[in-house]
Amino acid sequence: MTEDSVPSPFQGTPEEDPAEFWRRLEMYMAYKNIRPPDQLRLVKAMLVENTQDWAEKLNGAQKDTINHLKVVFGERFIKPTVFKFRSACEMFGKKQADNESVDAYASRLRSFAKRVNIDHATLLMRLFLVCEENWPALFWAKTLPILRAR
Secondary structure (H helix, E strand, C coil): CCHHHCCCCECCCCCCCHHHHHHHHHHHHHHCCCCHHHHHHHHHHHECCHHHHHHHHCCHHHCCCHHHHHHHHHHHHCCCHHHHHHHHHHHHHCCCCCCCCHHHHHHHHHHHHHHHCCCHHHHHHHHHHHHHHCHHHHHHHHHHHHHHHC
């Protein structure tokens, strides 16, 4: 890890993954051997904009230790299991857009898979099914330019 690998501050926007933010923050604190009192200060500094306002409004017992802050952070920002299943349905229900590259689609699926803790084998199965559905289009899209070039 380098100094540049400090996690980005957390704003609480829908595009951010709060569980991933906290995981990266814990990894950084472990890497730097940051002690608990300093961990608490770092977490408070990494919460910006709306999340900073939220943290300031917590009562003293909720933010007196890193573990207490982690619990209330999880309750406030990390989705309950029922919403994770909705994300899983979204993952398996959405198809690749016509103007979306395969890499962008795979990245989107990986992002969904992280949120709902889908294992690697299930993710690969979904990607394989998409490729199988689109095999003729994928095959000809890749093959025709090669044939025309000859």
